[in-house]
Amino acid sequence: MTNKNDLIKRFISYVTVDSQSDPKSKTTPSTPKQWDMANLLVQQLKEFGLSDVSIDEKAYVMATLPGNVDHDVPAIGFISHYDTTPDYTGTNINPQIHKDYDGEDIILNEAEEIVLSPDYFSDLKLYKGQTLITTDGTTLLGADDKAGITEIMEAVKYLISHPEIKHGDLKIGFTPDEEIGRGAHHFDVEKFGAEWAYTIDGSQIGELEYENFxxxxxxxxxxxxxxxxxxxxxxxxxxxxxxxxxxxxxxxxxxxxxxxxxxxxxxxxxxxxxxxxxxxxxxxxxxxxxxxxxxxxxxxxxxxxxxxxxxxxxxxxxxxxxxFNMREKVEPVMHIVDIAEEAMKEVGIMPIIKPIRGGTDGSQLSYMGLPCPNIFAGGHNFHGRYEYVPVESMQKAVEVIVKIAELTAQKYTS
Missing domain, CATH: 3.30.70.360 (Alpha-Beta Plaits)
Known part of the structure; x- marks a missing residue:
C-alpha cells in the first residue's frame, strides 16, 4: 500500500529530531526541543491540505481530514505522541537500516561490542527476511512513538491520494510528554471533536489493547x-x-x-x-x-x-x-474495538488482544470522554539501545488505519 521508501524516509526524518521529555520540568511541553517536532508536524499537515490545523500554547497539534461521504459518519481520531522517553539518551540518533534480515545477530556497534541478538530478543525471529531499522547502539531509536506518527501521516497521505476510499471526518492529534505521564493532561477533547479515537502506540504487529494498568x-x-x-x-x-x-x-x-x-x-x-x-x-x-x-x-x-x-x-x-484502567470506559462502546479487530483481519493480521503493561494517552483520554483503544505501531525493545522496528509492521499499521476509516464509514451507511 504505502510506499516503503517514503515511509522509511519519513520515519528517519522524525526520529532524528531530538524531542525527549523531562519529568523534572513543570512546563508543558516539558522541554523546548519538543516544539521542533510539533512545528514540523504542523507544517506537514498544512502541506497535506488538512483542515483546522492548529497548535496551541502547550504544543498539542490537531487537524482534520474531512470526510468524503454523503451520509452521517461519526468523526473518529488517531493519536500519537511525539516526545521520546527520558530513560535513555535520544540525542544524535543514527538509525541503521538492515534489509532482508537474516535472522542472526545484528552488530549495532562494533567498537563497543553492542549486539542485538535473537538469542536474547527472541521476537527478532518473527521478522526474518524483513527490513529492520535499529539504533547504532548509543541511543534509543524513538519508534515509541514516532513510528505511530509516521503511520498516521502516511495513512492520511494515502487517503488523500485515493479518494475512492470513503471515510468520515478523521481527527488527527499529536501530543507532548506522554512518556512522563502527562500526554493527555491538557488535551482539549471538545476541540478535537471525535466520538472515539485510537492511539497508535503499541508494540508488536497485531496488538490491540483496551486494558491498561x-x-x-x-x-x-x-x-x-x-x-x-x-x-x-x-x-x-x-x-x-x-x-x-x-x-x-x-x-x-x-x-x-x-x-x-x-x-x-x-x-x-x-x-x-x-x-x-x-x-x-x-x-x-x-x-x-x-x-x-x-x-x-x-x-x-x-x-x-x-x-x-x-x-x-x-x-x-x-x-x-x-x-486508571481504560477498560471501564471502553467496554460500554466495544464496537470501537470490534472495528479495529475487523480491520486487522481484513488486511491479513491476526489481532493480539491483551492488556497493556503500561499506560497510554488513551487511558487518560478515555476518562476524559474520548474512548481510546490502543493499536500496534510495530516497534520492539522501547526505551533503550536495543530498540528496533520492522518496516513491514509499519506498513501494516498504515493499512489498519486506512481500513478502520473505511469500515467506520461503511458501518454507518444510512
Missing part, C-alpha cells in the same frame, strides 16, 4: 540524624539503613522482572540517599482496581509499622494516582 507514583522520605561517626553511639540515625528495611519489606517477587500479564507490581526506580535523608521513588501498578488500592495501603501500613518499630515518625510516604 491503574497507576500511581509514591515517594518515600526517610529522615535520619547526622553526627560525627566517632561520637555517634546512641545519637546517629542512618536513614539509608531504614530505607533498606523498607525496600526489603515489600514483596520481593512483586516487581516488574517477576511479573507478567495482569499481575501488578511495586517498582523502585530511583534512590537518593545520605545518612540524614533518603528518598525512594516507586511506581505502583495493577490492572485490578481493588488490588491497586491494596498496594497503596500496603505501602502506607509499612510506613506506619516501621515508624512504630523505630519509635519515630521519620518515615513518610506521598502517593499520587497517575491514571
Amino acid at each position: 491503574n497507576a500511581a507514583g509514591a515517594v518515600v522520605t526517610i529522615k535520619g540524624k547526622i553526627v560525627h561517626p566517632g561520637y555517634a553511639k546512641g545519637k546517629l540515625i542512618n536513614s539509608m539503613y531504614m530505607a533498606t528495611d523498607f525496600i526489603n519489606s515489600l514483596p520481593r517477587l512483586e516487581t516488574p522482572e517477576h511479573t507478567e500479564g495482569r499481575q501488578g507490581f511495586f517498582h523502585l526506580h530511583d534512590i537518593k540517599g545520605s545518612v540524614e535523608e533518603t528518598n525512594l521513588e516507586y511506581i505502583i501498578r495493577d490492572h485490578d482496581k481493588a488490588h491497586f488500592e491494596a498496594r497503596k495501603e500496603i505501602m502506607e501500613k509499612l510506613v506506619a509499622d516501621l515508624n512504630a518499630q523505630y519509635e519515630t515518625d521519620a518515615i513518610s510516604v506521598e502517593i499520587e494516582d497517575q491514571y
Whole structure:
C-alpha cells in the first residue's frame, strides 16, 4: 500500500529530531526541543491540505481530514505522541537500516561490542527476511512513538491520494510528554471533536489493547540524624539503613522482572540517599482496581509499622494516582474495538488482544470522554539501545488505519 521508501524516509526524518521529555520540568511541553517536532508536524499537515490545523500554547497539534461521504459518519481520531522517553539518551540518533534480515545477530556497534541478538530478543525471529531499522547502539531509536506518527501521516497521505476510499471526518492529534505521564493532561477533547479515537502506540504487529494498568507514583522520605561517626553511639540515625528495611519489606517477587500479564507490581526506580535523608521513588501498578488500592495501603501500613518499630515518625510516604484502567470506559462502546479487530483481519493480521503493561494517552483520554483503544505501531525493545522496528509492521499499521476509516464509514451507511 504505502510506499516503503517514503515511509522509511519519513520515519528517519522524525526520529532524528531530538524531542525527549523531562519529568523534572513543570512546563508543558516539558522541554523546548519538543516544539521542533510539533512545528514540523504542523507544517506537514498544512502541506497535506488538512483542515483546522492548529497548535496551541502547550504544543498539542490537531487537524482534520474531512470526510468524503454523503451520509452521517461519526468523526473518529488517531493519536500519537511525539516526545521520546527520558530513560535513555535520544540525542544524535543514527538509525541503521538492515534489509532482508537474516535472522542472526545484528552488530549495532562494533567498537563497543553492542549486539542485538535473537538469542536474547527472541521476537527478532518473527521478522526474518524483513527490513529492520535499529539504533547504532548509543541511543534509543524513538519508534515509541514516532513510528505511530509516521503511520498516521502516511495513512492520511494515502487517503488523500485515493479518494475512492470513503471515510468520515478523521481527527488527527499529536501530543507532548506522554512518556512522563502527562500526554493527555491538557488535551482539549471538545476541540478535537471525535466520538472515539485510537492511539497508535503499541508494540508488536497485531496488538490491540483496551486494558491498561491503574497507576500511581509514591515517594518515600526517610529522615535520619547526622553526627560525627566517632561520637555517634546512641545519637546517629542512618536513614539509608531504614530505607533498606523498607525496600526489603515489600514483596520481593512483586516487581516488574517477576511479573507478567495482569499481575501488578511495586517498582523502585530511583534512590537518593545520605545518612540524614533518603528518598525512594516507586511506581505502583495493577490492572485490578481493588488490588491497586491494596498496594497503596500496603505501602502506607509499612510506613506506619516501621515508624512504630523505630519509635519515630521519620518515615513518610506521598502517593499520587497517575491514571486508571481504560477498560471501564471502553467496554460500554466495544464496537470501537470490534472495528479495529475487523480491520486487522481484513488486511491479513491476526489481532493480539491483551492488556497493556503500561499506560497510554488513551487511558487518560478515555476518562476524559474520548474512548481510546490502543493499536500496534510495530516497534520492539522501547526505551533503550536495543530498540528496533520492522518496516513491514509499519506498513501494516498504515493499512489498519486506512481500513478502520473505511469500515467506520461503511458501518454507518444510512
